[in-house]
Amino acid sequence: MMPGQIAAADGKNVLSISAGIIKSLWVPGSFVDVDDAKDAMCAVEEISGGTPMPMLSEMTDVEISAGARYEFAQAKGVLAIAVLGSSTVDRVIAAAMKRHTHYPHEFFTSRDAALAWLDQFTATGSQQGGHSDGLSALA
Template identity: 40%
Template sequence: MTSPAGHLRTKGTIMMEIALTCANASLNVDAQGTFHLRWAPGSSVSAADADAVVAAVRGVTGGRLQPMLFEVVDVAMSPGARVTLLGRRFVSAVALVGATMVDRVMAAALLREQECPHGYFTSVDDAREWLNRLPVPEELEESAV
């Protein structure tokens, strides 16, 4: 349920919705600073869509690196989207969530060249648990003081 201020309350965690210029995805950030990107199942992700996500994340973080959970169930990534997402370090860790062998193959292509901790999961809860176990990047620890 969304409040007028654009916050979501889920299981006691406040999440802020972040506006995107692409219509095939939703992006939220929780109170711990973890981004949750959900591409609409069956959608095709273009380079412009990927650029919109990178710009939105950078606009919220001011360049600090924070973890991200990507849901990529039944999503097709264009070569340009892959180049954008692989070519720009804009998150501290990546947890991709898919449901099919095709999702797993696409995730492997996206994760193969990542310089940050990354993993593939079939459950959002498992992905979030893994992200929560990772050490907090130093710049996030310093900004919390």
């Protein structure tokens, strides 16, 4: 593991910070349960020093329990989240996670597009914008 990274969820998740954005990488093929989600959110608090930040979450081919989706949606440590995936299943899981979020939440298949969207929530970004419905990026 590289310096500045934190492992969570029994190694299924690795977090780091770059350019004011928390990057969360989930191991493809992982199953994420409530305990994994809670552990990952504790790691977010640790790596961010308790300051809410935007997050890029790579969740390609990751199965997430309903309880874990709810846990992620209640997160207080993120300003906005861009979920990066590659399949229709990833897109459906991201849409299901959106139901209970209290922060901007979008799904992307392009890392560059996801980072560009998140930049508006960083200290150097405008802090404005995003899709109020959280689903516009799905279209």
